[in-house]
Amino acid sequence: MTASAVSDQERLADTRHVLHGPSGNPARKEVAYAAYVAVILVGLYGFPVLRALVLAADPEAMGSALRSPWAVLVVVAVTAVVAVLGREAGRVRGPVVAPVPWVDHVVASSLDRWAALRPWFGYSLFAVLFAGGLSGLLVGAAFLGARAASWWFVPITVAVGLLVGLVGGTTWLLGQSRLSPPLRRGPRPGVSSRLGAPSAEVRRMGLPELRTQAARSNRIVGGVQAGDLRAVRLEAARPVTRGRALRLRRRGPVATLVARDVLGLRRAPGAAVVGLVLTVLGGVTLGATLGSSAVPPLVGFVAAIIGYVGFGALAEGLRLEADTVGTPALFGMPPVRAAATHLVVPGLTHLVGTTLAGSVTALAVGSTVGEVLPWCVMTTVVLSGGSLLAAYRGRPPATFSTVPSPQTVAIWYSSPLVLCTLLVGGMVWGAVQWPTSGLLVIATWVAGASIVYAGLRRVDRESMSHRDV
Numbered sequence: 064m065t066a067s068a069v070s071d072q073e074r075l076a077d078t079r080h081v082l083h084g085p086s087g088n089p090a091r092k093e094v095a096y097a098a099y100v101a102v103i104l105v106g107l108y109g110f111p112v113l114r115a116l117v118l119a120a121d122p123e124a125m126g127s128a129l130r131s132p133w134a135v136l137v138v139v140a141v142t143a144v145v146a147v148l149g150r151e152a153g154r155v156r157g158p159v160v161a162p163v164p165w166v167d168h169v170v171a172s173s174l175d176r177w178a179a180l181r182p183w184f185g186y187s188l189f190a191v192l193f194a195g196g197l198s199g200l201l202v203g204a205a206f207l208g209a210r211a212a213s214w215w216f217v218p219i220t221v222a223v224g225l226l227v228g229l230v231g232g233t234t235w236l237l238g239q240s241r242l243s244p245p246l247r248r249g250p251r252p253g254v255s256s257r258l259g260a261p262s263a264e265v266r267r268m269g270l271p272e273l274r275t276q277a278a279r280s281n282r283i284v285g286g287v288q289a290g291d292l293r294a295v296r297l298e299a300a301r302p303v304t305r306g307r308a309l310r311l312r313r314r315g316p317v318a319t320l321v322a323r324d325v326l327g328l329r330r331a332p333g334a335a336v337v338g339l340v341l342t343v344l345g346g347v348t349l350g351a352t353l354g355s356s357a358v359p360p361l362v363g364f365v366a367a368i369i370g371y372v373g374f375g376a377l378a379e380g381l382r383l384e385a386d387t388v389g390t391p392a393l394f395g396m397p398p399v400r401a402a403a404t405h406l407v408v409p410g411l412t413h414l415v416g417t418t419l420a421g422s423v424t425a426l427a428v429g430s431t432v433g434e435v436l437p438w439c440v441m442t443t444v445v446l447s448g449g450s451l452l453a454a455y456r457g458r459p460p461a462t463f464s465t466v467p468s469p470q471t472v473a474i475w476y477s478s479p480l481v482l483c484t485l486l487v488g489g490m491v492w493g494a495v496q497w498p499t500s501g502l503l504v505i506a507t508w509v510a511g512a513s514i515v516y517a518g519l520r521r522v523d524r525e526s527m528s529h530r531d532v
Contacts, residue, residue, distance in 0.1 A: 071174050116205075125211040126211040129211070146234045148231070153238020154301075157238060157276055158188070160183060160276050170273060175266075184265055195226070195228020195231070203219070206220075236261065236265075240264040242272045243268050243269035283298050286298065311326060317404050321404065328377070334379060338374070341372050342373040342377070342420075344420075346417035346424070348369060349421045349439055350423070351428060354429070356495075367487035380408065384405050385454040399523050406450070409447075409450070410447050421439040422439075434498065438494050445510070446487070448517065451517075455518070
């Protein structure tokens with residue numbers, strides 16, 4: 064160890080002693096406590112639920128699916144999705160986010176940047192590896208508990224989870240470090256500058272980017288704690304840099320709102336591509352589940368989650384309309400009618416993409432279009448209602464205080480996703496079990512109409528709550 068490194072460590076130790084006293088930084092205890100709570104929640108809720116789903120989906124079929132190429136394809140797809148999400152998350156809130164005073168007074172000093180920011184990198188590295196390993200342990204234990212796999216499956220899933228977590232953490236770090244320009248000066252003597260090394264990526268981070276992400280992190284945390292989802296979305300949103308010269312032409316009220324949604328997707332092509340890809344992927348998953356007995360019905364719940372995220376990526380216009388609830392209506396259009404109009408673009412896109420992908424997949428696996436098409440259409444109806452509930456969910460209720468509890472916020476935010484997942488997944492499971500049941504068809508249409516009606520009712524209730532009495 065060089066003299067400069069020793070000096071840096073001593074200065075950092077003195078700084079931590081001044082800030083936190085002889086007990087040191089309490090962040091380690093907080094991270095350990097969060098991991099402890101996560102283990103308890105996974106053991107109490109995650110394992111029983113996932114094990115019950117595997118049992119309901121036929122353990123023998125699930126066990127055979129684990130030995131098929133589909134399992135490898137799922138792992139590759141999950142890894143790719145985690146990598147993309149990690150990179151995008153790093154551009155908003157990366158793994159190395161120190162408090163603003165620490166950035167201004169410690170990171171900005173002559174200390175080595177890697178030494179000053181290494182604790183936050185370590186916390187994030189532990190978090191992603193722990194999350195990946197715990198997820199792998201959950202999947203392996205659930206399949207083992209349902210007797211769908213042998214004991215050797217558990218260490219494999221843990222290793223795969225750790226690998227996925229490592230990939231996500233790497234792209235998360237790269238997403239943050241690549242916001243800063245490359246260093247124009249050489250490294251300090253005795254300091255490694257190997258390209259791609261964590262220390263080199265952390266040293267590359269500039270002070271303006273670190274300050275920006277630190278302040279943004281505080282605002283995001285405050286918005287989450289207050290239950291203000293709009294504030295969180297505004298902080299995480301990217302500035303519009305494409306299609307700024309495009310203008311809307313004069314049309315009727317409905318056509319103008321539809322054209323505005325199309326213009327929004329043209330200005331945010333990333334969201335449009337993500338929505339289309341996930342819509343097609345959800346349709347393929349639905350077609351394979353409904354058309355082939357080799358695919359477990361449990362995959363229908365996965366298709367519901369994929370479809371929900373894809374529909375949400377296409378429904379930015381609906382969320383923007385919900386953000387402006389209570390303001391003067393555009394073109395004098397009533398709020399309920401405006402919200403329904405904003406469902407045209409995402410609804411038609413999702414309907415066409417899901418039905419085409421599902422029908423082609425059904426024909427490819429030896430089934431017929433008639434066995435898949437009605438359920439793909441109903442999936443779009445359910446997701447339309449769920450998007451209305453999600454966009455106009457409002458603030459979470461606070462029972463005993465003005466600030467809702469974290470549990471209330473989590474339940475409030477996830478309720479539309481959980482509802483759509485249960486409805487679509489249950490619909491697919493019922494269609495596989497009772498393909499000729501007329502009662503199931505009636506119940507499905509009633510459920511779809513009910514969730515759309517509930518969404519429109521919530522739109523009306525939220526708009527009325529913002530009116531002056």
